[in-house]
Amino acid sequence: xxxxxxxxxxxxxxxREGQIAWMLHRVTGVGVFLFLAMxxxxxxxxxxxxxxxxxxxxFYHSVLFKLLSVFGLYLGVLYHALNxxxxxxxxxxxxxxNYQAPLWRIQLVIFVLxxxxxxxxxxxxxx
Amino acid sequence: MQxxxxxxxxxxxxxxxxxxxxTRISAVVLxxxxxxxxxxxxxxxxxxxxxFQLIAWxxxxxxxxxxxxVLLVFGWLxxxxxxxxxxxxxxxxxxxxxxxxxxxxxxxxxxxxxxxFVIFTFKSPSPSALGQP
Numbered sequence: 001x002x003x004x005x006x007x008x009x010x011x012x013x014x015x016r017e018g019q020i021a022w023m024l025h026r027v028t029g030v031g032v033f034l035f036l037a038m039x040x041x042x043x044x045x046x047x048x049x050x051x052x053x054x055x056x057x058x059f060y061h062s063v064l065f066k067l068l069s070v071f072g073l074y075l076g077v078l079y080h081a082l083n084x085x086x087x088x089x090x091x092x093x094x095x096x097x098n099y100q101a102p103l104w105r106i107q108l109v110i111f112v113l114x115x116x117x118x119x120x121x122x123x124x125x126x127x
Numbered sequence: 128m129q130x131x132x133x134x135x136x137x138x139x140x141x142x143x144x145x146x147x148x149x150t151r152i153s154a155v156v157l158x159x160x161x162x163x164x165x166x167x168x169x170x171x172x173x174x175x176x177x178x179f180q181l182i183a184w185x186x187x188x189x190x191x192x193x194x195x196x197v198l199l200v201f202g203w204l205x206x207x208x209x210x211x212x213x214x215x216x217x218x219x220x221x222x223x224x225x226x227x228x229x230x231x232x233x234x235x236x237x238x239x240x241x242x243x244f245v246i247f248t249f250k251s252p253s254p255s256a257l258g259q260p
Binding site for chain 1: 151154155157158161162165166169170173174175177178179180182183186199202203206207209210213216217218219234238241242244245248249
């Protein structure tokens with residue numbers, strides 16, 4: 001219930017850069033965490049004969065999962081990483097907190113510049 | 128404008144402070160290692176190349192095993208520590224918190240043991256059996 005209330009407040013509360021940055025950081029963090037749980041469980045299957053691991057890979061090699069790996073996992077990790085750098089700059093650089101909003105906009109520009117070409121290469125290799 | 132640091136110094140021996148610091152230290156490690164791992168597997172290798180044979184080929188090298196082990200421990204603990212904060216934000220009842228935290232600790236212990244187990248015990252097939260992945 002608390003989560004539903006939070007989502008409602010997030011939509012209706014007119015927060016600015018800081019709130020959006022925080023929300024995306026949390027969503028991408030939880031998403032990558034859930035992927036990691038699946039990923040570690042999968043890699044554990046390397047303990048069994050190769051057929052076991054390779055049969056699970058059918059799921060990983062599906063079109064849906066390939067798209068999710070770029071627009072879910074890679075996008076999420078990249079946002080979380082860049083936003084994490086901004087959080088650390090604000091934490092450790094005296095005065096940087098006054099510029100958190102412009103820093104976030106710079107961060108988005110870097111995100112687009114890094115994501116678009118690398119995602120294009122990943123997609124072109126897949127399809 | 129008054130320059131101020133948001134990193135408030137606190138006394139040592141504080142769990143929250145240690146967790147806060149760990150989040151940032153592991154973040155720096157993951158910035159290099161997790162991003163490299165993702166780009167290596169998805170850009171350099173490509174998703175279609177990922178197979179038992181590719182990982183077996185990688186795990187012939189102890190360096191790669193150590194890399195994966197550090198990634199496992201730092202990556203999962205960074206995530207689990209984040210989830211601890213998420214749980215605190217959304218789960219308010221004392222019973223719910225005990226259940227959620229116990230679950231988180233149990234999953235953490237299980238996944239780190241399973242992951243470390245396979246990294247340490249995996250027997251590489253002979254290089255000729257692997258061929259070129």
